[in-house]
Amino acid sequence: MAQCDQTIFYFFRKLKHKYDSCGLILLKKNKSLFFDSYENNILLFYSEIKQIVFEDRTFLFTLSYMEALQTHELTKHYRSGLFNRKNIVALEKVSLSVEQGEIFGLLGPNGAGKTTFVKLLLSIALPTSGTATVLGHPLGKRALKEHCGYLPENHRYPGFLSAVDTMIFFGRLNGIRDSILREKSNALLELVGLKEWARIKTKKFSKGMLQRLGLAQALINDPKLVFLDEPTDGVDPIGRKEIRDLLLKLKGDGTTIFLNSHLLSEIEMICDRVAILNNGSVVRTGTISELTAQKLAYNIQLSVPLSDNVRERLQQSLVHFESRDTLLIVSLREKAELNAIIDILRRGGIGIESMTQQKTSLEDYFVKLVKGENAQ
Amino acid sequence: MFRFTVEEALRRGTLLFYFGVGTIILLVFAFGIGRLPSDPDMVTLFGSPLAHSTSPNFNVVDFILVMLHKQSVSSILLFGIFGIAGLIPGMLEKGTIDLFLSKPLARAELLMARALGAVSGIGLNLAYFFFGIWFIFGLKLGVWHWGFLSSVLYVIYTFVCFFSVVTLVGLITRSAGFSIMLAFVFSIISWGLELREKGLYMLWDNGIYHRLLDALYYLTPQLNSMLENSTRVVGNLPYIPNPAEFSIMPFVYSFVSTCFLYFLSAWYFSRQDY
Numbered sequence: 182m183a184q185c186d187q188t189i190f191y192f193f194r195k196l197k198h199k200y201d202s203c204g205l206i207l208l209k210k211n212k213s214l215f216f217d218s219y220e221n222n223i224l225l226f227y228s229e230i231k232q233i234v235f236e237d238r239t240f241l242f243t244l245s246y247m248e249a250l251q252t253h254e255l256t257k258h259y260r261s262g263l264f265n266r267k268n269i270v271a272l273e274k275v276s277l278s279v280e281q282g283e284i285f286g287l288l289g290p291n292g293a294g295k296t297t298f299v300k301l302l303l304s305i306a307l308p309t310s311g312t313a314t315v316l317g318h319p320l321g322k323r324a325l326k327e328h329c330g331y332l333p334e335n336h337r338y339p340g341f342l343s344a345v346d347t348m349i350f351f352g353r354l355n356g357i358r359d360s361i362l363r364e365k366s367n368a369l370l371e372l373v374g375l376k377e378w379a380r381i382k383t384k385k386f387s388k389g390m391l392q393r394l395g396l397a398q399a400l401i402n403d404p405k406l407v408f409l410d411e412p413t414d415g416v417d418p419i420g421r422k423e424i425r426d427l428l429l430k431l432k433g434d435g436t437t438i439f440l441n442s443h444l445l446s447e448i449e450m451i452c453d454r455v456a457i458l459n460n461g462s463v464v465r466t467g468t469i470s471e472l473t474a475q476k477l478a479y480n481i482q483l484s485v486p487l488s489d490n491v492r493e494r495l496q497q498s499l500v501h502f503e504s505r506d507t508l509l510i511v512s513l514r515e516k517a518e519l520n521a522i523i524d525i526l527r528r529g530g531i532g533i534e535s536m537t538q539q540k541t542s543l544e545d546y547f548v549k550l551v552k553g554e555n556a557q
Numbered sequence: 558m559f560r561f562t563v564e565e566a567l568r569r570g571t572l573l574f575y576f577g578v579g580t581i582i583l584l585v586f587a588f589g590i591g592r593l594p595s596d597p598d599m600v601t602l603f604g605s606p607l608a609h610s611t612s613p614n615f616n617v618v619d620f621i622l623v624m625l626h627k628q629s630v631s632s633i634l635l636f637g638i639f640g641i642a643g644l645i646p647g648m649l650e651k652g653t654i655d656l657f658l659s660k661p662l663a664r665a666e667l668l669m670a671r672a673l674g675a676v677s678g679i680g681l682n683l684a685y686f687f688f689g690i691w692f693i694f695g696l697k698l699g700v701w702h703w704g705f706l707s708s709v710l711y712v713i714y715t716f717v718c719f720f721s722v723v724t725l726v727g728l729i730t731r732s733a734g735f736s737i738m739l740a741f742v743f744s745i746i747s748w749g750l751e752l753r754e755k756g757l758y759m760l761w762d763n764g765i766y767h768r769l770l771d772a773l774y775y776l777t778p779q780l781n782s783m784l785e786n787s788t789r790v791v792g793n794l795p796y797i798p799n800p801a802e803f804s805i806m807p808f809v810y811s812f813v814s815t816c817f818l819y820f821l822s823a824w825y826f827s828r829q830d831y
Contacts, residue, residue, distance in 0.1 A: 303658065304658065305655050305659060307828070323663070337653045354660040
């Protein structure tokens with residue numbers, strides 16, 4: 182792999198100019214961009230490129246990696262009551278980071294502080310202490326909001342405006358030129374399935390339609406990061422599927438999505454990583470599979486059912502197991518026991534066709550975690 | 558935001574009602590006011606003679622315009638608040654403010670655009686009415702009363718000052734009802750402060766108390782003084798002996814207090830959680 186020189190960078194910039202409308206190939210694992218032929222999609226964040234290397238006909242771009250969002254001990258306390266000023270902890274030292282281009286879900290029971298967290302990031306509420314950066318900008322900067330979209334919970338739109346006028350109004354607030362706004366608004370309304378309703382006043386819209394309009398509004402400025410607070414609230418199942426597909430498409434285009442939702446099944450379907458918030462504190466973060474994996478329970482698919490001999494040996498090993506025909510379910514005290522079980526099976530002449538770690542649903546995990554936390 | 562607020566203000570039922578009432582008054586004058594063909598100096602309303610427009614010490618056209626000015630201004634100022642007092646608390650409603658504050662706009666910018674948009678709704682109504690009256694009187698009576706036309710600027714200015722109080726109250730209470738109520742209370746206080754030497758001073762003969770009242774008078778928009786002076790631009794009523802001259806000072810003092818109130822509102826707004 183050879184080090185790339187300035188000439189190639191310049192060549193690439195020319196290419197970028199030529200293929201300006203192209204999309205993004207972001208390999209998240211090694212945080213690099215690549216393309217292997219001129220026909221492929223190209224996207225370049227100039228400021229984020231640290232190194233360019235190429236091998237054969239493949240260019241490899243290493244990004245100077247930037248989090249889409251990073252908070253450090255973000256805290257918010259409210260005071261309530263006129264005379265007896267009670268201190269209410271909405272968020273307590275929340276430290277989170279969200280990678281660029283991922284769908285991140287924030288879960289939590291009502292009053293956990295999910296909405297407050299987003300409000301702090303967008304300077305709708307002001308933090309008591311702690312720091313945060315969004316797209317590299319500290320909180321409160323205008324540039325931060327220029328690149329963010331937001332769909333709040335229970336959003337309200339002026340009923341006297343039509344859907345397209347609502348889009349134009351919020352587009353203007355984003356500083357988008359009038360000359361492109363109408364076309365852009367219509368395209369987004371079509372994307373969320375409101376094309377036929379573009380000229381209808383929003384006071385006639387159902388909850389689901391307002392939700393779609395809210396989503397379109399959140400995308401009017403082509404945001405790099407979108408905050409969505411209960412985006413599928415009030416939307417029918419088909420609409421939900423469409424919204425999920427749209428979010429995945431946005432993710433494919435490189436947009437980072439920050440999702441607040443109670444609908445755990447939806448979070449499970451589309452989020453790359455989640456954080457669970459309870460009583461204002463982050464209690465868990467990780468990928469869905471990390472959170473839902475039952476660490477020491479495995480399903481082992483055998484080639485033949487357990488023989489009496491092998492069954493006896495397994496019992497002697499004091500491992501808790503269950504067998505149903507060719508399926509063996511084992512619960513271990515420690516991971517090392519897995520090797521011992523495999524050895525017993527092999528010695529007994531039983532082949533292993535597959536082995537999977539048992540998983541729980543996100544909902545089960547969430548309920549168990551929150552109940553456990555609250556019991557403490 | 559400014560354009561949106563003007564549109565929102567004009568679509569509000571109360572302002573549409575004022576527009577309707579204004580139009581009816583304009584139509585009444587357009588069709589009713591005139592002069593007797595046999596006596597061109599005699600001003601008539603629907604054919605009934607009112608008075609000679611050239612009586613010594615009494616000009617009926619001035620009188621009508623002053624009365625119109627006084628009545629329309631005091632009513633639209635007080636009732637105009639009904640129409641637009643809800644615009645600031647409305648902006649602060651959950652679900653609306655989140656959307657506004659998530660946009661790349663400074664909070665002060667947002668608030669000022671909202672406040673100016675709101676007063677523009679009333680301003681447009683006032684300008685429409687004043688221009689209409691001025692035009693009708695000019696066309697039908699041949700009196701192009703520039704004082705009457707220009708007085709609308711003073712009236713709109715007075716409303717901008719008045720609205721600074723409503724803005725601050727609306728931000729603090731987040732309630733249209735409270736804003737309206739306190740706006741009325743303020744207009745009464747303003748009237749009381751203007752007459753402090755003849756009224757409030759008598760309640761307690763104490764120098765500090767008197768200076769406190771003076772300070773309050775100069776620190777708040779001088780609503781009553783401004784309205785009276787805006788009427789003096791049109792003319793004085795004939796039955797008032799030794800009428801006072803127009804003074805720009807209440808407008809100047811109110812400019813300072815209005816700026817202070819809007820600044821205070823912007824500062825308060827920028828420190829609030831929504």
